[in-house]
Amino acid sequence: MARKVIDVRIVNAATAEQESFIKELSMELIHDVFPLYFSELDIQRFKKKGVLSLNNHYYQGTLKEAFQIMACLQMIHIILTKPSPHSDLSDQAIFEKNSKMLNDFGIYFPFAFSDFQKMTNKAFFGQRRLI
Numbered sequence: 001m002a003r004k005v006i007d008v009r010i011v012n013a014a015t016a017e018q019e020s021f022i023k024e025l026s027m028e029l030i031h032d033v034f035p036l037y038f039s040e041l042d043i044q045r046f047k048k049k050g051v052l053s054l055n056n057h058y059y060q061g062t063l064k065e066a067f068q069i070m071a072c073l074q075m076i077h078i079i080l081t082k083p084s085p086h087s088d089l090s091d092q093a094i095f096e097k098n099s100k101m102l103n104d105f106g107i108y109f110p111f112a113f114s115d116f117q118k119m120t121n122k123a124f125f126g127q128r129r130l131i
Helices: 015-034 041-048 062-082 088-102
Strands: none
Touching: 015 041, 015 062, 062 088
16 A cells, blocks of 8 residues: 655744835835836836735745735835946845845736836936836
């Protein structure tokens, strides 16, 4: 008689406070950081398209995911609010890595580092359609 092997994994779920903090960080990016780079009309379009909203199809709600999402959102916020120009290649690499991780976790973030260039924003001038 053959034995069946069952693989059981125990994971810790994200707390309600962590998920609330993820929403808070997302709103902070939309309301405090995006206005530095985009028009109000662009921001309203982003909201309608679900930018920075969570797709539960990919997000499993684990403690590890919650911490990674919070770290990604915080890192993007730090990079975009730095007083120095956004020409540092290490900033770009960190931004792209965190952007990819957010999308992998099911948070819609369709931006490239170049979309956040002060005064010459390509999305604002219609040269690149984000959405």
